[in-house]
Amino acid sequence: MKQSDVAIIMGSQSDWATMRHAAETLDALEIGFDARIVSAHRTPDRLYEFAKGARGEGFKVIIAGAGGAAHLPGMAAALTPLPVFGVPVQSKALSGQDSLLSIVQMPAGIPVGTLAIGRAGAVNAALMAAAVLALNDEALADRLDAWRAKQAANVAEKPVDDA
Ligand code: RP5
DSSP states (O other), X not given: OOOOOEEEEESSGGGHHHHHHHHHHHHHTTOOEEEEEOOTTTOHHHHHHHHHHTXXXXXXXXXXXXXXXXXXXXXXXXXOSSOEEEEEEOOTTTTTHHHHHHHHOOOTTSOOEEOOSSHHHHHHHHHHHHHHHHTTOHHHHHHHHHHXXXXXXXXXXXXXXXX
């Protein structure tokens, strides 16, 4: 079985519709990951146990997605030295503005690399994780280059009416 370099954690099952885009991007880059539901509010003991043990489990990067009063990425970052990338999930009440502000404005000393709200943030969190891991993995660096080249090749030079 492939080593899980990345942990994708999320506050709720309802976040998976967003966070699965991170998982799909990691899959496309052949990066092993483990996805878990870990709520800062509903399962604080699970969060503590996960974050304290994450490095020991062999994870190198954590992607944490949450919505609303989104404490998960910040609390995870407080409990582990691993890099944490936060994905603000688009909430129903405030369209993810609440999630974004809850995640982004960390006090100096405990960083969370905060991405965009929703799918774009989830995809980009995976790409950030890939870039970090690629620093020590030339084969992955090549796959990341190829992924970006393919993306560039898929952009048409001219717009069409009915795309
Ligand atoms: C947060 O509350 C979760 O990250 C989720 O985005 C939000 C709503 O959770 P559910 O009520 O859908 O479980 O903790």
